[in-house]
Amino acid sequence: MSGMRGSPSKPLTASTVLETAKAHVRRFGEAKTNVVDVARAMGVSHAALYRFYPSRSAIMDAIVEEAMNDEARLAAEHVETDGPAAEKLAALLLDLHRRKRERFLGDREIHDLYRRIVVERPDMIAAYSERITSLVARLIDKAVSKGEWKVDDTGVAAGVVRDAATTYVHPAFVAQLVTAGAPVETMLRATVSTLARAFEAGVRYKSPAADGQTRQLRARGRAAATQSARASAKQE
Amino acid sequence: MSGMRGSPSKPLTASTVLETAKAHVRRFGEAKTNVVDVARAMGVSHAALYRFYPSRSAIMDAIVEEAMNDEARLAAEHVETDGPAAEKLAALLLDLHRRKRERFLGDREIHDLYRRIVVERPDMIAAYSERITSLVARLIDKAVSKGEWKVDDTGVAAGVVRDAATTYVHPAFVAQLVTAGAPVETMLRATVSTLARAFEAGVRYKSPAADGQTRQLRARGRAAATQSARASAKQE
DNA sequence: CAAATTACAATCTATGAAATCTGTAACTTC
DNA sequence: GAAGTTACAGATTTCATAGATTGTAATTTG
DSSP states (O other): OOOSSHHHHOOOOHHHHHHHHHHHHHHHOSTTOOHHHHHHHTTSOGGGGGGTOSSHHHHHHHHHHHHHHHHHHHHHHHHHSOSOHHHHHHHHHHHHHHHHHHHHHHOHHHHHHHHHHHHHOHHHHHHHHHHHHHHHHHHHHHHHHTTSOOBSOHHHHHHHHHHHHHHHHSHHHHHHHHHTTOOHHHHHHHHHHHHHHHHHHOBOOSOGGGHHHHHHHHHSOHHHHHHHHHHHTSOO | OOOSSHHHHOOOOHHHHHHHHHHHHHHHOSTTOOHHHHHHHHTSOGGGGGGTOSSHHHHHHHHHHHHHHHHHHHHHHHHHSOSOHHHHHHHHHHHHHHHHHHHHHHOHHHHHHHHHHHHHOHHHHHHHHHHHHHHHHHHHHHHHHTTSOOBSOHHHHHHHHHHHHHHHHSHHHHHHHHHHTOOHHHHHHHHHHHHHHHHHHOBOOSOGGGHHHHHHHHHSOHHHHHHHHHHHTSOO
16 A cells, blocks of 8 residues: 555655656646645655655756756766867857757747746746856866967856857747747857857957956966956946 | 816827826836726726727837837937947947836836737837847948948848847846846946957858858948848748 | 717626645654 | 654635626717
């Protein structure tokens, strides 16, 4: 009378709960996924799930967090690859875009859940965004080290890339662009070409006043420069 | 028993209906603005308003359209100004951003209405977006003519600018950024610096294969080049 | 007869009671 | 006693219906 369906295939862990919940969201959508049904599918009572997740919404958050981790891992792979920075950046952003597009087209219910989280959980989005942005910062850092790109402040540069690419990566925009049949990949490539051209030609974000220091910062570690940029960017 | 409040101050035209409706939306929000109340405020029966607008939602659309026209006029002013293209572009986008921010902070109900339209009326947004993008294209065109910027295809370049600036101009993002206290203007300036640097250094969007033709297009009219870019951008 | 009103059908929204779902705590089992 | 169940209070959602709003057409008015 313990696990009719759950015990052999589903050992009842945080991860199996997550998988079962995800399967239900896929089939019935977020609104019609309740903890009682998820628990029943695992052959346990709904209260048992609260051992692993403090609330239903924590489960939903976890589903989206998993997707975000996937994307961050994907982005990290591109950063650690060798090759021209412009191509790495284009590949990174295109891959990120394709993930969202695939979710929108082939996994609509998960996409919808993701979209809700984007609207309702600015904290989660901010964390995700910072994660991706710092990966982009590292990509730029490396290009600067190699002398491929000339950028004053990789933190600011990464922010520019993030903002310019948001249109192609934000779930709501992806949905809109794909629905409208826009030539997204061509447009994204044009954006990356433009950014890369600027970085290649050299961009200066810091005020020309602190010029002597800029040289030093360029020569030394990138982390410090990035740090100062982030710090100085919290006012207004 | 005809016009108690309306007749003298409000001659009952499309424009006075619009103003009255807008005032009601400002005070009570879109949801609590009904045509009966708007008509009563003008001293007429609600059916009289249908002479000017075919439906309640047409009135709401018109309120947003008016705001959009305002923004387009503002943008057009910057395009027709003389001066360095980078500064014109920065001023244009900063002004556009500030309009949205002011609406968000000082005219919240209108901002909310605008936001709903952005979500529910992709057609209106597409028209607005094309309008602004073509103004940006003209700005770029002029810079190219003066030899200030070197761009292959001003239509594509304008699209890149539009996508990069969307984060700063889209009502939902403006709300988010302002709420989070982000250093928006600094970030927007960094984005514009980057784009300007690229255009200054020269960007090529067309495939290097059709190189001989590219030269010709550069020398001749911009409209044709822009046109071809738009046309070739409708597939994928 | 142009402009507006009144009257009304169709649609949409607000309301509240019934049902469902979430989250917790006391209880059971291995 | 760790893992899980049952039982239950409080919150949330559903559903039916009353009420309000929209849009139109016939009618009145200057």
